[in-house]
Amino acid sequence: MKLAILSRSPNAYSTARLKAAALERGHDCKVLNTLRFAIDLSGDEPDLQFRGKQLSDYDAILPRIGASVTYFGTAVVRQFEQMDVYTPNTSNGIANSRDKLRATQILSRHAIGMPGTSFVRDKADVLPAIDLVGGAPVVIKLLEGTQGIGVILAPDTNVAEGIIETLQSTKQNVLIQQFIAESKGRDIRALVVGDRVVGAMRRTAQGDEFRSNVHRGGSVEAVELSEEYEQTAVRAAQIMGLRVAGVDMLEGNDGPLVMEVNSSPGLEGIERATDLDIAGAIIDHIANQVDFPELDVRQRLTVSTGYGVAEIHVPEGSEFVGQTITESGLRERDITVLTLHRNNVVIPNPKVSRELEAEDRLLCFGKLEEMRGMIPTRRKRRAKVRKLPDEPIPDAE
Numbered sequence: 001m002k003l004a005i006l007s008r009s010p011n012a013y014s015t016a017r018l019k020a021a022a023l024e025r026g027h028d029c030k031v032l033n034t035l036r037f038a039i040d041l042s043g044d045e046p047d048l049q050f051r052g053k054q055l056s057d058y059d060a061i062l063p064r065i066g067a068s069v070t071y072f073g074t075a076v077v078r079q080f081e082q083m084d085v086y087t088p089n090t091s092n093g094i095a096n097s098r099d100k101l102r103a104t105q106i107l108s109r110h111a112i113g114m115p116g117t118s119f120v121r122d123k124a125d126v127l128p129a130i131d132l133v134g135g136a137p138v139v140i141k142l143l144e145g146t147q148g149i150g151v152i153l154a155p156d157t158n159v160a161e162g163i164i165e166t167l168q169s170t171k172q173n174v175l176i177q178q179f180i181a182e183s184k185g186r187d188i189r190a191l192v193v194g195d196r197v198v199g200a201m202r203r204t205a206q207g208d209e210f211r212s213n214v215h216r217g218g219s220v221e222a223v224e225l226s227e228e229y230e231q232t233a234v235r236a237a238q239i240m241g242l243r244v245a246g247v248d249m250l251e252g253n254d255g256p257l258v259m260e261v262n263s264s265p266g267l268e269g270i271e272r273a274t275d276l277d278i279a280g281a282i283i284d285h286i287a288n289q290v291d292f293p294e295l296d297v298r299q300r301l302t303v304s305t306g307y308g309v310a311e312i313h314v315p316e317g318s319e320f321v322g323q324t325i326t327e328s329g330l331r332e333r334d335i336t337v338l339t340l341h342r343n344n345v346v347i348p349n350p351k352v353s354r355e356l357e358a359e360d361r362l363l364c365f366g367k368l369e370e371m372r373g374m375i376p377t378r379r380k381r382r383a384k385v386r387k388l389p390d391e392p393i394p395d396a397e
Contacts, residue, residue, distance in 0.1 A: 001287050002028040002057065006076065007064040008035060013268040014279075015064055021279040027287065034069060037076045046082040059290045060086040062244070062282070063094060064264045070098050086290050088194075088282075093241025094263045100143050100175055103240065103261060110239050111344070112232065113257045115139070115250065116178035126164050126176075127157065133178040136160055143173045153179065180257060183250040187259065190225060190233035190247045191270050191278055194289075197230045198281040201273040220273040231344060232256045243289075244282050246270075306367055309338075312374040314360040326352040335366030 003022050007015040010031040022029035038049035048055040061080050065073035078091035096102050104117050116133035120126060130138055136157045142150030154160035160176070167174050185205035190197045202223045225233070229249065236258045237245035246265025250257040271278050312335075314320045320328050325337055331352075340347040340354065341361040347354070356362075364371060 001059045001290055004058045004061045005031045006034045006061055007031050008033050008066060014266050017267055017279040021283045025283060034073045034076055039075060039079050046079055048079055058085055060286050063087060063089050065094055088243035088286055089263050090241040097240050097261045097263045100141060107236060107239060107258060112236055113255055115180055115257050118176045123165060126161050129176050130157055130160055133176055137179045139177040139179050140164060141175045141177060180250045180252055182253055188249045191265060192233050192237040192245045192247055193281050194243055194285045195234055197225060197233050199270050199274040199276045199278050200225045201270050220269050222274040229256045236261050308368045309365050310371045310375050312362040312364055314356050316358040320356045321358050324353050324355050333370045335364050335370055337362050337364050339363040
């Protein structure tokens with residue numbers, strides 16, 4: 001395999017480890033400065049120039065895009081995608097994960113546990129937003145902060161309001177987030193590669209510091225994750241379009257709460273904490289995927305007029321409940337089931353003998369007119385029930 005690692009820091013621990021792991025496995029690997037590319041759109045096919053010359057052919061790339069060059073870096077990754085070069089992290093995945101608000105919006109659609117979060121711009125909306133996430137203390141986050149920079153714990157409402165107004169006056173966008181008291185000063189970093197967690201560590205902050213980032217002096221220790229935490233980490237990474245990611249989770253009373261999905265996770269802390277070859281696992285995954293690049297199914301399968309991809313819901317009481325896929329008659333209607341989603345489990349290419357259950361969701365390809373009546377109705381927003389202060393019950397007359 002010929003691999004390019006896109007990085008501006010060839011001597012950084014993570015980049016150096018990834019290159020060494022690739023070379024140890026007999027791959028041809030080079031570190032290419034992300035900013036030295038030129039996107040070539042002048043010819044018949046998409047191409048790239050590097051240092052003023054046409055780029056040679058590569059089987060795969062591994063983006064290590066820094067926050068300061070996200071826009072140009074994702075444009076380079078997108079060009080590689082147009083050239084059918086495999087990347088474990090898509091350009092959209094990198095861009096989405098880099099924006100904390102966008103990432104939270106995407107994950108919230110998929111039943112991923114997260115701290116309560118709100119985002120406002122008008123000064124008059126700040127206090128209601130603080131109440132919306134459970135009141136003070138609250139965590140205030142800059143949308144594009146990294147390594148714990150731009151994360152502030154506000155102990156009371158007045159302090160929170162002042163901090164938010166100050167940041168907004170400097171044109172900064174901030175999130176207001178629920179403070180998870182039971183997890184103060186601790187979080188878990190799970191390193192996801194493909195469809196599994198290859199290593200995990202617990203990070204603990206120093207002293208009264210509530211941010212556990214290693215860059216802020218936090219200590220680390222290896223940790224064995226429960227199935228719930230592993231599944232949450234893998235689902236969060238995959239929902240974001242990332243196959244190599246560091247997923248940061250808080251240990252809430254009711255289970256894992258995802259804080260962030262990092263598209264360029266550092267390897268030094270987790271390799272030293274776990275004594276595992278995380279870099280090697282990443283390289284092995286890329287090598288295994290080079291011949292089977294992921295495709296945008298909806299884009300590739302909707303080129304035929306009248307055909308497309310849709311999700312079919314099997315509600316309680318549906319005629320499909322208790323029937324196999326064969327008995328459902330979908331094939332006779334020119335509809336092919338690509339995947340079956342049941343609870344939090346995804347069953348790819350399900351057997352036609354599989355029996356359907358209530359609340360199953362089928363990702364299908366077929367005639368749009370045939371599927372139109374089966375597509376679930378648009379979900380209605382549920383009204384939030386707010387807890388009111390307890391009031392004394394008047395004496396009965």
